[in-house]
Amino acid sequence: MKNKGLSLVEITISMAIMIIVMLPAFLTFSSGNQNIQMTESEFRAHSAALELMEQTISLPFDMLKAGFYSEEEIKNGAKFADTDAMYHLSFDDDYKLSMNIEDIIKNNRIYFKKVSVTVKYPLTKNSNQMKNFNIKVIINNDNI
Amino acid sequence: MTLKQCNHNRGFTIMIALIIGTVLLVLSVVLYTFVSRQYTGMHIIVNGEIAHFLAETGINTTIGTIRERIGNNLNSGTKAFEKLKDIFLNSKSLDNICINDILGDSWNSELKKFSSEVDKTASIEVNVYLKDFKPIETNPGVWCDSKAVNGWLVIESVGEYKGSERKIKIKRAMNVFNMVPGVMSKFTLYLNNCTKKNENDYNLIRNDYKGMITDGPQPLIIYNHATPEYPVEPGNIADILREEKESDVWKHRGWIWLKGNKTRLNLCSGAGDLGEIFHFYDVSNPNVFTPVRFATPVQSLPDSFFKPITLPWDKSNESVKNTPYRFWHSFILDSFHDRSKRMQNEAMYEGDVLSAKERNYYGAKSSVLHLFGDARQGYQSRTRVIGPVYSAFVRFANLEVKPEEAEVKEIFENQDPKPIYLLRSIPEESYNNSLDIKDFMWRRVGGPLLKIGMLFKRYEEYANLMSCIVEMPYVESYNTMQDVYDKKVNRTFPTIKKVLNMDNEGESLISRDNNVFYKGKPAIEDSIKIIRQRVQDVVTRPADFWKKYLNENGELELNNVVVIENTAREEFIIPPVGSPQPLVVKGGGIILLEKGNISLRGISLADTSEILTVATEDDCRIRFESTMTNMVDIIAPNAEIDYGSKFELFGSLCAKTIYADHRFQGGVIRYRAAQDPTKSSYDKFYKILIAKKDSYWNE
Structure with missing residues (x-):
């Protein structure tokens, strides 16, 4: 009977080993989970930016009006364009879109427009920490 | 050893803890690595998209800039446009030519400047090429222009962002051709059917002796020579007149084609505001009009012209003398120019120069088509007219009377103005051999009493030589004008020299250097x-x-x-x-x-x-x-x-x-x-x- 069962010492040592090993493991899991959430957020921000950018640059050049457009202006009927076309923006309210359209003028004619789309998004879900994603493109006036 | 048996061994729990801990540690490391790689992978995708937009920006700005630089097409005449045009017009081969230089030396650095707005690591690099250009207008039967080509404008744009690179290559169709509308650009006027209605309803107009319009439709005036591109480009009239000296000046001027049935292009005087048109004047002094005289070939004259004829001449009331005379004959082509005192319609027919029959046929009309060579008096139009176009002229028959006796000859030579006997035309039914020959001022020819029968035994002989309107193909009148311009002596009618072949809807050639633009009708x-x-x-x-x-x-x-x-x-x-x-x-x-x-x-x-x-x-x-x-x-x-x-x-x-x-x-x-x-x-x-x-x- 002497050798049977677990001694308190053994249990204590085992728990210590488990704690020492599990702590970084759990921390790693937590960090991985956060990274996954960040990846998801950035990817969604990137997709939101692309969605708006692609729909904007596919409009006829002359329809695009220069100016800064906030999230609300963009979602409420595409005020940045001289058109009734509504844009299909499929992302959550957490993703704050804004857009800037700038005319590039040469010889009194608008040759190009510079379109910048910015997405402000939470670093992770339910996080208060915000991050910006930005893409820019210059489009050409094919009417010239 | 079973698990139960193991449980009985000391240290078993520690072993289990170590194993579980190790497994968890390995799993967590694997997970971390996986998540990190996913994160990195996502960034590669995102960065790649941004790089794509940078590359697209390179394409867009390059196309726009090419358009701007080559003046497409607001400012043709820009340096870049001229450079590119020079490549198209003068390069032997148009394959794979890099045309970055038309964008300017600093173009790629300008793009880099833009990309730095996105990120320090971002960059754009663009290369532009011309590829696969082939001629498109190759049939001389329709239009052949070796400089008209189409091919591809190829733009390669590389965008780079945080280590991600995207390359976009686009091809845009590029066409180079002339905006001049082919063969018709050689014609001032080309009408498919001039006689759609009736020959006499078309091209007819009344004008007075100054060439001014009296009634009816207004003239269509055509200038075929170069005129200043007023108000854009000042011209020099001296340059235009200098061209007149070239015998093939017609090649450089606008052509006219009047298709359909026979078209009469009556040529009229235009000494007034309309200038001088198609007149047979010696142009040595453009301000002095000299009707052109064409000698009648001897073989065309009746027998009586070959030997002197003795005719009674009344020197005075008391003296009648038989005097030998020799007769010669010539034509004076004076077109519709009139020198009489009548200033109304039909002024040119004063004195029955034309028979009533001819006058009824032609009327006092000239053409609505006035072909100008120059607005100045005395210069001929040097126009190529193609088609069944006939010119109508008044032909004055001039009877020259030369007395054989010195005494009479002196009397004739002292006449001022010199006696010119422009013969009248008479209706066929009025002709008989006993008629006096009188000129159109009703003077008897040469002073002596001359019976017509002494020169012409039949009406046909007279008809061949009397005044009338003659019609001839336009090209012959053109040749005649060329003779006049060349100051050719001893001209006979019709002319000897042929500048152009008869051109009746025949084949035309339009070419420059080695390029035959057009060959055909x-x-x-x-x-x-x-x-x-x-x-x-x-x-x-x-x-x-x-x-x-x-x-x-x-x-x-x-x-x-x-x-x-x-x-x-x-x-x-x-x-x-x-x-x-x-x-x-x-x-x-x-x-x-x-x-x-x-x-x-x-x-x-x-x-x-x-x-x-x-x-x-x-x-x-x-x-x-x-x-x-x-x-x-x-x-x-x-x-x-x-x-x-x-x-x-x-x-x-x-x-x-x-x-x-x-x-x-x-x-x-x-x-x-x-x-x-x-x-x-x-x-x-x-x-x-x-x-x-x-x-x-x-x-």
Whole structure:
């Protein structure tokens, strides 16, 4: 009977080993989970930016009006364009879109427009920490 | 050993803890690595997209900049445009030529500057090439222009962002061709059917002795030589006159083709405002008119002209003397120029120079077509006219009487002015051998009493030599004029020298250097064919056209070849209603209207390197509704030029026919010499057109 069962010492040592090993493991899991959430957020921000950018640059050049457009202006009927076309923006309210359209003028004619789309998004879900994603493109006036 | 057995061993729990811990540790490391790689992978995707947009920015800005630099086509004449045009017009091979230099040396660094707005690591690099250019207008039977090519503008753009790189390569169709409308650009006037109605309803007009219009339709005046491109380009009249000395000057001037049945091109005096036209004057001094005398060949004269004839001459009331005379005969071609004192209609027929029969036939009319060589008096028109066109001239028969006796000869020589006996014409039924021969001033020939029967035994002999109107193919009259200009002595009628062969709708050759542009029988349809080949854009209605191609100032910036379908047959009014007149053309091109009538209210080219053509195949009406100048080529094989305002056209007018009745107000057509393919000035009308859309792109 002497050798049977677990001694308190053994249990204590085992728990210590488990704690020492599990702590970084759990921390790693937590960090991985956060990274996954960040990846998801950035990817969604990137997709939101692309969605708006692609729909904007596919409009006829002359329809695009220069100016800064906030999230609300963009979602409420595409005020940045001289058109009734509504844009299909499929992302959550957490993703704050804004857009800037700038005319590039040469010889009194608008040759190009510079379109910048910015997405402000939470670093992770339910996080208060915000991050910006930005893409820019210059489009050409094919009417010239 | 079973688990139960193990449980009995000391240290078992520690072992289990170590194993579980190790597994968890390995799993967590694997998970971390996986998540990190996923994160990195996502960034590669995102960065790649940004790099893609950078590359796309490179493509977009490059296309726009190429358009701007080559002046596509607002400022043709820019350095880059000239450089690129030089490549197209003078390069032996157009394959794989890098044209980065037309974007400027600093172009890629400018792009880098833009990309730094995105990120420090971002960059864009662009290379532009011309590839696979092939000639497109290769048939000399329609139009052959070795400089007209199409191929690809290839732009390679590489965008880089945080280590991610995207390469986009696009091909855009590029066309290079001349905006001049093919073979018709060589013609000032080309009419498919001059005699649509009746020969006498067309081209006829009354004018007085000064060439001024008295009634009826107004003249269509045609200048075939170069005239200043007023108000754009000042010209020098001395240069124009200098050309007159060249015997082949007709090659460099606008041609005229009057198709249909026989067309009479009566040539009339234009000593007034209309200038001098087709007159047979010695041009040694343009301000002194000298009718041209053509000797009648001896073999054409009756026998009685070969030996002296003794005739009684009344020296005085008391003295009658038989005197020998010798007779010679010549023609004086004076056209319709009249020197009588009558200033009304038919002034030129005073004195029965023409028989009543001839007068009834021809009337006191000359042509509505006045072909000008120059507005100055005394200069001939040097125009090539093709088609069954006949010129009508008044031919004065001149009987020269030379007395054999010195005494009588002296009396004759002392006459001032010298006796010129221009013979009258008489109706056939009035002829008999006992008639006196009198000149058109009713003077008896030579002073002596002369019975006609002494010279002409039959009416036919007389008819051959008497005054009348003669008609001859235009080309013969042209040759005659050339003889006059060359101051050829001993001219006989008709002329000996043939400058041009008889040209009756025959084959024409239009060439320059080694390029044969056209060989064949010119037809308006050929110009239409070549225009259709060049079409780059189609719009539905005239309103769509104006919306697309008028700029904010109401000026036309076409720079294209456009079809207007116009199935509703709306009238195509140039400029559109509500726009300032005339229409200012900042960028020329070709408009092909499929259906509907055309109204012209004035067109002005902003630059001498621009040209505008309006073409239609429709059986329609073209009307000039303003007296303003229309700087345009009209190519309309089935259209009738309707009556409207008196008009001025600077270019080529090619149509089916011209409406000609009393409502026709006439006008002036000035040939635009710069558009002549045989001249180097033709090259300035080449345009380089880049397609609006990519043909394909890839990454």
